[in-house]
Amino acid sequence: MNKIYVVGIGPGAYEKMTIEAAEALKGSDTIIGYTVYVDLVKEHFPGKTFLTTPMKKEVDRCIMAFEEAQKGHVVSMICSGDTGVYGMAGLMYEVGVKYPEVELEIIAGVTAASGGAAVLGAPLIHDFCLISLSDLLTPWEKIESRLLHAAEADFVICLYNPSSKKRSDYLMKACDLMLRHKDPDTVCGTVANIGREGEEMQLMTLKELRDTKVDMFTTVFIGNSQTKNVDGHMVTPRGYRNV
Amino acid sequence: MNKIYVVGIGPGAYEKMTIEAAEALKGSDTIIGYTVYVDLVKEHFPGKTFLTTPMKKEVDRCIMAFEEAQKGHVVSMICSGDTGVYGMAGLMYEVGVKYPEVELEIIAGVTAASGGAAVLGAPLIHDFCLISLSDLLTPWEKIESRLLHAAEADFVICLYNPSSKKRSDYLMKACDLMLRHKDPDTVCGTVANIGREGEEMQLMTLKELRDTKVDMFTTVFIGNSQTKNVDGHMVTPRGYRNV
Numbered sequence: 429m430n431k432i433y434v435v436g437i438g439p440g441a442y443e444k445m446t447i448e449a450a451e452a453l454k455g456s457d458t459i460i461g462y463t464v465y466v467d468l469v470k471e472h473f474p475g476k477t478f479l480t481t482p483m484k485k486e487v488d489r490c491i492m493a494f495e496e497a498q499k500g501h502v503v504s505m506i507c508s509g510d511t512g513v514y515g516m517a518g519l520m521y522e523v524g525v526k527y528p529e530v531e532l533e534i535i536a537g538v539t540a541a542s543g544g545a546a547v548l549g550a551p552l553i554h555d556f557c558l559i560s561l562s563d564l565l566t567p568w569e570k571i572e573s574r575l576l577h578a579a580e581a582d583f584v585i586c587l588y589n590p591s592s593k594k595r596s597d598y599l600m601k602a603c604d605l606m607l608r609h610k611d612p613d614t615v616c617g618t619v620a621n622i623g624r625e626g627e628e629m630q631l632m633t634l635k636e637l638r639d640t641k642v643d644m645f646t647t648v649f650i651g652n653s654q655t656k657n658v659d660g661h662m663v664t665p666r667g668y669r670n671v
Numbered sequence: 672m673n674k675i676y677v678v679g680i681g682p683g684a685y686e687k688m689t690i691e692a693a694e695a696l697k698g699s700d701t702i703i704g705y706t707v708y709v710d711l712v713k714e715h716f717p718g719k720t721f722l723t724t725p726m727k728k729e730v731d732r733c734i735m736a737f738e739e740a741q742k743g744h745v746v747s748m749i750c751s752g753d754t755g756v757y758g759m760a761g762l763m764y765e766v767g768v769k770y771p772e773v774e775l776e777i778i779a780g781v782t783a784a785s786g787g788a789a790v791l792g793a794p795l796i797h798d799f800c801l802i803s804l805s806d807l808l809t810p811w812e813k814i815e816s817r818l819l820h821a822a823e824a825d826f827v828i829c830l831y832n833p834s835s836k837k838r839s840d841y842l843m844k845a846c847d848l849m850l851r852h853k854d855p856d857t858v859c860g861t862v863a864n865i866g867r868e869g870e871e872m873q874l875m876t877l878k879e880l881r882d883t884k885v886d887m888f889t890t891v892f893i894g895n896s897q898t899k900n901v902d903g904h905m906v907t908p909r910g911y912r913n914v
Contacts, residue, residue, distance in 0.1 A: 438689065443689065443690045443691035444689055444691055444779075445689060445690055446686065446688060446689050446781060447685065447687070447689070448684075510781070510785045511789075512785055512789055512795050512796065513788075514797070514909070515793075515796065517789070517793035517796065518796035518906050518907055519796075519909065521792055521793055521902075521906045522906065522908070534788075534789035535789065536781045536786050536788065536789040537781065537785070538780065539785060542753045542755055542780070543779050545755040545756075545777075545779065546755055546760070546777035547777075549760070549761075550763075550764055551755075552753075552755050553755065553756070553757060553760065553762075554803070554809070555809075555817055556800070557800040557801075557826065558799055558800075559798045560797075560798060564910070565909050566798075574825075576824075577820040577823055577824035577826075578800070578820065578821075580820055581817040581820035583817060583820075583821075658767075659764075659768065659771075661764050664761055665761060665765070666761060667807070667808025667809040
C-alpha cells in the first residue's frame with residue numbers, strides 16, 4: 429500500500445521534533461511542505477527529494493503528495509508545530525477521499541501553544557482555548573464570539589495568527605473583546621520565533637498587550653483570573669485549592 | 672547552577688518523545704516522576720537513579736526534585752504528554768520560589784489532545800478548548816460554565832480526565848451540558864491508551880457519547896458544527912469557505 433506520513437515537525441529546531449517524526453522523514457523518499465518548513469529540516473535529511481509549494485497553495489500541495497505516493501514513493505508531508513492543529517492533516521484526509529489506495533499516518537508534533545508555553549513558564553496548566561485570529565477561512569463574527577465566550581468562562585487563551593499585514597489591528601480588537609470579561613491586569617505573554625533563531629518572550633498585562641504590535645511569527649497567551657507572574661515566568665495554577 | 676529539566680515525555684511510547692526530551696533524560700543523573708510514567712521510560716535510560724512518588728503527592732515530588740538538584744545532581748522531572756498542559760511545570764515554578772539557586776528548563780511534549788487527534792484523524796484543525804472534568808482542584812460550577820461557553824461558541828472540545836471511580840457520571844453530565852448548544856449528531860471520538868499498548872479509538876455521535884462509559888486513560892473529542900466523519904476518520908475543516 430502506498431503511504432504518506434503527515435508529520436508535525438514541532439516549533440522549528442530539529443531537537444524539538446519527536447523521534448517518530450525524525451524516523452518518518454528518514455524513511456521517506458520525498459519530503460513535501462511549505463518552503464519555510466522544508467528549509468528548516470533540509471540539512472538533517474540529506475539525499476531526499478524536497479518539493480515545495482508556496483503559502484495558500486495547500487490543496488495543490490496535498491495533490492502533489494498523493495501523486496508522489498501513487499508513483500510508489502514513500503512521502504512525508506510536513507507542517508511546523510503539530511500537523512493536527514491548524515495544520516495539513518485535515519485537508520489531507522479531505523483530498524485523500526479521491527486516493528483510496530494511499531494510506532495516511534498522522535504523526536503529532538509539539539504545537540506552538542506547547543512550545544511557547546515552555547518558553548514563558550507554565551501558562552497552560554489549566555483549561556485553555558486555542559483561537560486563530562485569521563479570518564481568511566473563518567468569518568470574523570465567529571472569531572469574535574469565541575473570544576467573548578472564552579473570556580467569559582475564564583479560560584486561558586492562546587492566540588494563533590495574531591497579526592498579518594492586512595490584519596495589523598486584529599490583536600487590539602481581540603484584546604478589547606476579552607477586556608469585556610477579563611481584568612486589564614490579567615497576566616499575558618508573547619513568544620516570537622518559538623524554538624528558532626531570534627526566539628523572544630515578553631510578559632505584560634492584558635491592557636499592555638492591547639497596545640503591543642506583534643508579527644505573524646508570534647504566539648500570544650492571555651492568562652485566566654488565577655495566572656501569576658512568578659519571578660518573570662507566566663504561571664497558571666492547577667486549580668483553586670492549590671498549594 | 673543547579674538544573675532541573677521538567678520534561679513532557681509525550682503520550683507514552685518512547686518514539687513519541689521529542690529528541691530534546693530524550694537528550695535531557697540521557698543527560699540527567701536522576702529521573703523523578705509518578706510511578707506509571709517512570710515505568711514507561713525506565714528501560715530506555717539505563718544507569719539512571721529513578722525516584723517516584725504516588726499520585727496526589729505532587730508537591731512532595733517537586734520538593735524531592737529540588738532537593739536532589741541541591742545535592743548537585745542533574746534532575747529530570749517527567750510527566751506524560753506535555754509537562755505544561757495539566758502537568759508539573761506550573762507547580763515546579765511555584766515550589767521553586769524557595770529554591771532560587773535551581774534553574775528550571777521546561778521541555779514541551781506532545782499532549783494527549785495532539786496524540787489522540789492523530790489517532791482519530793484530524794479533529795483539532797480549527798479552534799478548540801481543552802477542559803478537564805476533574806473537580807479535585809476546580810469547582811464543578813467553573814467546569815460547567817466552561818463546557819457551556821465552549822459549546823455555545825462552537826469550539827471543538829477535548830476533554831481530559833473524563834472519568835474516575837468517584838466521577839463515573841461526569842461525562843454524561845458534560846454531554847448533557849454541551850447538548851444544550853451542540854447538535855446530538857455532532858461527530859465525536861474517544862481514544863484510550865494513546866501511544867501505548869491497548870490503544871483504541873472509536874467514533875460516535877454526541878448523543879451516543881453521552882451513554883458511553885470511558886476510563887481515566889481515555890481522551891474525549893467533541894467536534895464543532897463542521898466536523899465530519901471522513902471514511903472513519905474524525906476531521907474538522909480549516910474553516911467555512913473550504914475545499
